[in-house]
Amino acid sequence: MPSTRAGRPRSIGWGLRLWVTAVAVLLLAPTLVVIPMSFGAGQTFAFPPKEWSLRWYEEFFSSPQWMSSVVTSAQAALLTGVLATVIGVAAAIGLDRGRFPGRELLRSAMMAPMIVPGIVVAVAIYGTFLRWHLNGTLLGFVLAHTVLAVPFVITSVSTSLAGYDSTVEVAAASLGASGWTVLRRITLPLLMPGIASGFVFAFVTSLDEVVIALFLQTPEIRTLPVQMYDSITLEIDPTIAAASSLIVVVTTVALLLPQLVRRRRSES
Amino acid sequence: MPMTTTPAEPVTPAGPTVPGEPAAVAEPRRRRRAAAGWVLLPAVAVLLVFFFYPLATIVWSSFTEPTVGLANYTALFTDGVSVTVLLRTLRTALIVALVALVVAYPYAYAMTRVSRRTRAVLTVLVLLPFWTSVMARNFAWYLLEQRDGLIDRFFSLFGIDGVVLLGSVTGVTVAMVQVMLPFMVLPLYSNLSSIDLRLMDAATSLGASRPKAFARVYLPLSLPGVVSGFSLVFIVTLGFFVTPALLGTPQQSLVSQVIETRVGDLLDFPGAGAMGSVLLAVTLVVLFAVSRIAKPTAALNQAVDRA
Numbered sequence: 355m356p357s358t359r360a361g362r363p364r365s366i367g368w369g370l371r372l373w374v375t376a377v378a379v380l381l382l383a384p385t386l387v388v389i390p391m392s393f394g395a396g397q398t399f400a401f402p403p404k405e406w407s408l409r410w411y412e413e414f415f416s417s418p419q420w421m422s423s424v425v426t427s428a429q430a431a432l433l434t435g436v437l438a439t440v441i442g443v444a445a446a447i448g449l450d451r452g453r454f455p456g457r458e459l460l461r462s463a464m465m466a467p468m469i470v471p472g473i474v475v476a477v478a479i480y481g482t483f484l485r486w487h488l489n490g491t492l493l494g495f496v497l498a499h500t501v502l503a504v505p506f507v508i509t510s511v512s513t514s515l516a517g518y519d520s521t522v523e524v525a526a527a528s529l530g531a532s533g534w535t536v537l538r539r540i541t542l543p544l545l546m547p548g549i550a551s552g553f554v555f556a557f558v559t560s561l562d563e564v565v566i567a568l569f570l571q572t573p574e575i576r577t578l579p580v581q582m583y584d585s586i587t588l589e590i591d592p593t594i595a596a597a598s599s600l601i602v603v604v605t606t607v608a609l610l611l612p613q614l615v616r617r618r619r620s621e622s
Numbered sequence: 623m624p625m626t627t628t629p630a631e632p633v634t635p636a637g638p639t640v641p642g643e644p645a646a647v648a649e650p651r652r653r654r655r656a657a658a659g660w661v662l663l664p665a666v667a668v669l670l671v672f673f674f675y676p677l678a679t680i681v682w683s684s685f686t687e688p689t690v691g692l693a694n695y696t697a698l699f700t701d702g703v704s705v706t707v708l709l710r711t712l713r714t715a716l717i718v719a720l721v722a723l724v725v726a727y728p729y730a731y732a733m734t735r736v737s738r739r740t741r742a743v744l745t746v747l748v749l750l751p752f753w754t755s756v757m758a759r760n761f762a763w764y765l766l767e768q769r770d771g772l773i774d775r776f777f778s779l780f781g782i783d784g785v786v787l788l789g790s791v792t793g794v795t796v797a798m799v800q801v802m803l804p805f806m807v808l809p810l811y812s813n814l815s816s817i818d819l820r821l822m823d824a825a826t827s828l829g830a831s832r833p834k835a836f837a838r839v840y841l842p843l844s845l846p847g848v849v850s851g852f853s854l855v856f857i858v859t860l861g862f863f864v865t866p867a868l869l870g871t872p873q874q875s876l877v878s879q880v881i882e883t884r885v886g887d888l889l890d891f892p893g894a895g896a897m898g899s900v901l902l903a904v905t906l907v908v909l910f911a912v913s914r915i916a917k918p919t920a921a922l923n924q925a926v927d928r929a
Contacts, residue, residue: 366732366735366736370728370731370732371732373728373729373732374728374729374732374744377725377726377728377729377803378729378744378747380725380800380803381747381748381750381751381800381803381804382747382750382751384759384762384763384766384800385751385754385758385759385762386762387762387765387766387772388758388761388762388765391765399764399765399768400770401765401766401768401770401771401772440664441664441665441668442665444661444662444664444665445661445662445664445665445666447661448659448660448661448662448665449662452659452662454659460662460666463669463674464665464666464669465919465920466669466673466674467669467673468919469857469905469909469918469919470677470861470902470905471857471860471861471878471898471901471902471905472858472861472862472863472878473861473862473863473877473878473881473882473898473901474677474680474861474881474898474901474902475673475677475861476863477680477881477882477885477891477894477895477898478676478677478679478680478895478898479672479673479676480885481676481679481680481683481885481891482672482675482676482679483676497668497672498672500668500672501668501669501672501673504665504668504669505919506923508665509919509920509923510923513923558753561755562755562756562757564756564757564863564864565863565864569885569886579755579756579757582755582757582758582761583757583864583867583868586761586764586868587867587868594757594761595761597758598755598757598758598761598762601754601755601758602754602755602758605750605753605754605755606750606754608753609746609749609750609753610746613742613746
């Protein structure tokens with residue numbers, strides 16, 4: 355390549371373009387096979403299906419087992435989202451404002467759930483929750499998922515705090531606002547983007563978590579990912595294809611919608 | 623919020639005051655700093671009780687049950703399987719991280735070189751799998767890798783029959799690479815986007831060839847991103863359960879499968895704890911080794927936040 359083209363942005367070679375396209379396909383395509391699978395009619399996972407039907411969607415929405423797992427997951431995710439956000443926002447502010455020895459150590463300790471191997475966390479929590487009779491309860495799922503989610507909230511809010519000018523708080527306080535008013539009217543609104551993304555992180559962490567939930571499940575209560583897991587390993591239940599397709603579609607829409615809105619806004 | 627309930631402590635300042643600051647301004651700031659310690663309490667309590675305590679319990683039990691000593695650890699070396707499983711897991715994690723790096727690097731690099739609109743598209747393409755259910759993605763790989771699945775059929779076109787990846791370590795590796803790709807691309811991109819591309823121009827204008835400028839200027843600058851992504855994927859792969867459990871086989875199991883079996887079927891917490899402790903130790907060693915250059919989890923979070 356001639357050196358004169360070196361620094362020009364927006365010029366990438368054909369080789370790189372090909373590579374990027376291939377990786378894009380690799381990122382996206384494999385997951386999409388669940389969609390044709392979900393419209394199959396057969397009792398097995400044979401792909402592509404020989405006949406087509408909507409029976410697995412029907413099954414998904416009419417099966418008490420699948421529906422109750424959806425409800426459990428939604429409850430757990432919502433409660434985890436709220437609990438982790440409240441705890442995480444407070445902790446992020448504390449870590450940012452506090453001046454005490456060992457602050458960085460504490461911050462690292464709070465990030466630990468992100469790096470301890472997933473399976474180890476799962477069996478550890480399972481062992482303890484068995485003794486405390488928290489397995490098979492919604493509270494058990496929520497507490498375990500909160501532990502995993504808090505670090506995400508702390509990092510999101512910390513990012514917001516990093517670009518935060520605390521003199522506005524001083525200004526508000528000097529104008530007579532009480533500590534509570536400053537928090538409610540100044541601090542939290544300014545941190546809103548970080549708090550919101552922390553909540554989404556926490557919500558999705560719970561919604562997607564399989565391994566701990568796998569251990570904590572009982573026949574009476576299981577989350578959606580666990581129901582999906584069991585439908586592959588225990589019973590060959592193609593309903594999972596319908597569930598997966600719905601998840602893929604919902605995720606895609608949820609992710610693309612803000613992008614499209616942002617673009618429209620910037621164009622108008 | 624405990625902020626309002628904290629009594630004012632005018633005598634003991636919780637932090638340095640700004641010199642020349644009027645007392646009316648410095649006072650509430652001091653109070654807020656004193657309160658800062660209290661707002662940490664809920665998070666500390668939750669993590670202590672529901673994370674560190676369970677973790678400590680299982681590690682403790684691996685040293686004390688059924689008898690006090692290293693019996694559970696010596697058993698790892700003498701039972702004939704555990705060492706094989708551990709080595710297989712380390713090798714798999716290495717391969718996954720390496721392949722993911724090779725696949726992701728050019729992609730992340732391209733993300734820094736394209737127009738804003740294209741970059742937005744490439745970012746969404748990475749975020750989609752990142753946010754999509756792990757179960758859905760692993761189920762997809764189950765479909766692809768099974769007998770008569772698309773991969774099997776594809777190779778049959780070329781006369782290579784019986785490429786059934788399901789139930790093999792290869793199958794697990796292939797799927798893991800794809801599942802882990804976002805964890806590689808995001809920290810990489812986060813780092814690569816901070817590299818000043820004019821440095822490459824400077825190198826070439828001074829007579830270096832493009833490949834040489836890349837190898838001597840760009841690559842070294844991207845090292846923190848490479849280390850971040852690599853160690854992150856390596857660590858996450860080590861303890862990943864879903865993919866090995868669904869796509870692997872008990873005959874060639876990885877550590878996470880063995881731990882699950884021990885706890886789930888045998889309720890052997892001490893034995894599982896010993897294996898888990900080894901996994902934990904490897905993780906800590908890796909993190910410590912890279913701590914000078916990279917903070918893998920922070921890099922990932924920043925990247926996701928910015929996207």
